[in-house]
Amino acid sequence: MTAPGQYEEVDLDDLDVDEALALVKEGGAQVPDGSGATGGSPAVPQPSPRGGSREHGEHAADGTSRARAAEHGHHRATPWPEARALAGRAPRRPDAPVSVSLDAALGLVLAAPLAALTDLPSFDTSAMDGWAVAGPGPWDVRAEGVLAGHAEPEPLTDGEAVRIATGARIPQDVTAVIRSEHGRTDEKERLHATREVVPGQDIRPRGQECRSGDPLLQRGTVVTPAVLGLAAAAGYDTVSALPRPRAEVLVLGDELLTEGLPHDGLIRDALGPMLPSWLRALGADVIAVRRLGDDAEALRKALKNSDADLVVTTGGTAAGPVDHVHPTLRRLGAELLVDGVKVRPGHPMLLARTKENQHLVGLPGNPLAAVSGLLTLAEPLLRTLAGRAAPETYTLPLKETVHGHPYDTRLIPVVLREDRAVPLHYNGPAMLRGIAVADALAVVPPGGARPGQELEILDLPWATAGIEVCFT
Numbered sequence: 001m002t003a004p005g006q007y008e009e010v011d012l013d014d015l016d017v018d019e020a021l022a023l024v025k026e027g028g029a030q031v032p033d034g035s036g037a038t039g040g041s042p043a044v045p046q047p048s049p050r051g052g053s054r055e056h057g058e059h060a061a062d063g064t065s066r067a068r069a070a071e072h073g074h075h076r077a078t079p080w081p082e083a084r085a086l087a088g089r090a091p092r093r094p095d096a097p098v099s100v101s102l103d104a105a106l107g108l109v110l111a112a113p114l115a116a117l118t119d120l121p122s123f124d125t126s127a128m129d130g131w132a133v134a135g136p137g138p139w140d141v142r143a144e145g146v147l148a149g150h151a152e153p154e155p156l157t158d159g160e161a162v163r164i165a166t167g168a169r170i171p172q173d174v175t176a177v178i179r180s181e182h183g184r185t186d187e188k189e190r191l192h193a194t195r196e197v198v199p200g201q202d203i204r205p206r207g208q209e210c211r212s213g214d215p216l217l218q219r220g221t222v223v224t225p226a227v228l229g230l231a232a233a234a235g236y237d238t239v240s241a242l243p244r245p246r247a248e249v250l251v252l253g254d255e256l257l258t259e260g261l262p263h264d265g266l267i268r269d270a271l272g273p274m275l276p277s278w279l280r281a282l283g284a285d286v287i288a289v290r291r292l293g294d295d296a297e298a299l300r301k302a303l304k305n306s307d308a309d310l311v312v313t314t315g316g317t318a319a320g321p322v323d324h325v326h327p328t329l330r331r332l333g334a335e336l337l338v339d340g341v342k343v344r345p346g347h348p349m350l351l352a353r354t355k356e357n358q359h360l361v362g363l364p365g366n367p368l369a370a371v372s373g374l375l376t377l378a379e380p381l382l383r384t385l386a387g388r389a390a391p392e393t394y395t396l397p398l399k400e401t402v403h404g405h406p407y408d409t410r411l412i413p414v415v416l417r418e419d420r421a422v423p424l425h426y427n428g429p430a431m432l433r434g435i436a437v438a439d440a441l442a443v444v445p446p447g448g449a450r451p452g453q454e455l456e457i458l459d460l461p462w463a464t465a466g467i468e469v470c471f472t
């Protein structure tokens, strides 16, 4: 039996009355009945003319569904794929490039191509520990060997060998390097090869990898740990990169506690601790996290004074008595680019241009809805500001049935197991229990998805980039 609360939640609080009725009629809703039991595997909502059977994203593009959406009070909401594309196009220009030392460049995007400042290797070098030999053997071994980092050794004469370490400079006129395991010395310190010696073996010639001036990396390359290594090897102390977009987080809500247990209707702020690291993982430099309560004037002032590239607000996006985001944006003359998205959770999310080079992403207060807003609007916007290309999209087959919203996209936390996306429970808009153990979010088209159906997967930044990368 399913434990209480373990139903795959289609939060009916989340639907308006018509939508809820439509869903029930289509046979897809697992309505929490209080007992917590969901009873077997219920039917997937049947694809309906409302868009479930069409390609994801198409459903709202036609006039009929727009009209229908308007009936359902969604006249302003942008379809999910369009909202992401719009957020990606919103910034007018990325910032001017800056020169960044290698230790601060991880995750940035190269603003100029990287050409080698030196030959690599920069001298003929031994690929193995052993002996450098000249001419045919056996060879007289010199008393003093050559180590990596030593100045250029004396040239060898025919019949001479010198002990050499991996990475050491090859003396002039060397025929080959013999690995230590492929030679032996006799009592007279004469070296005999135990294998055939091929001229040039185990010598890395100068410039084998690149010549000075050779192009190594294109503009637009993301600085990974390997890029840092290559840049250093090629002689760079700094690289030209696009700066991290600067983000400011404004946490709204009088009901939020920053420590201790919930009490007297107050709850812990789950977004203040989550968003800065998440934004960093998305490439932003978080310059401030401020808690403003439900104070419209404080919000107005904070927005007016902020010089961040991106302001992220949490809560206050809906139309409740203390939901100040819309009125404040109106008062400031901001341009609303996205006002609601046809996605669950998170549909009240919004995107506005607040200043010439500043955007605001308004995340709904429900924590999973905020995550949805972050990945729908903040991720593409930050990606563009940072000059990064959109990642290749990919799909995975779904392991189990997922109920859909009749008209909107759903994003649900999944774990990736054996090349399948396994939906997680506890995926309601106010819940973080599912996403906390998730590898990714799966994009469920309107109408739901069946086992085996290929769904687009949105990776969570730390699942692919590694947590350390996120925190530099």
Ligand SMILES: Nc1nc2c(c(=O)[nH]1)N[C@H]1C(S)=C(S)[C@@H](COP(=O)(O)OP(=O)(O)OC[C@H]3O[C@@H](n4cnc5c(N)ncnc54)[C@H](O)[C@@H]3O)O[C@H]1N2
Pocket (backbone or CB within 6 Å): 014, 251, 252, 253, 255, 256, 267, 268, 269, 270, 271, 272, 314, 315, 316, 317, 318, 319, 320, 323, 345, 346, 347, 348, 363, 364, 365, 366, 367, 369, 429
């Ligand atoms: N009449 C309507 N009411 C609501 C609608 C609607 O369409 N019509 N949409 C609902 C949906 S869906 C969402 S999502 C929320 C969005 O609300 P807001 O963005 O205005 O957020 P709040 O009302 O401030 O908070 C909602 C919920 O989340 C809790 N919250 C807020 N901030 C935090 C935080 N930092 N950490 C943890 N929890 C937080 C808050 O206490 C509320 O419970 O609106 C619905 N209402």
Ligand code: MOO
Pocket (backbone or CB within 6 Å): 014, 343, 344, 345, 346, 347, 348, 364, 366, 368, 369, 370, 429, 430
């Ligand atoms: O569905 Mo709201 O959009 O709970 O997140």
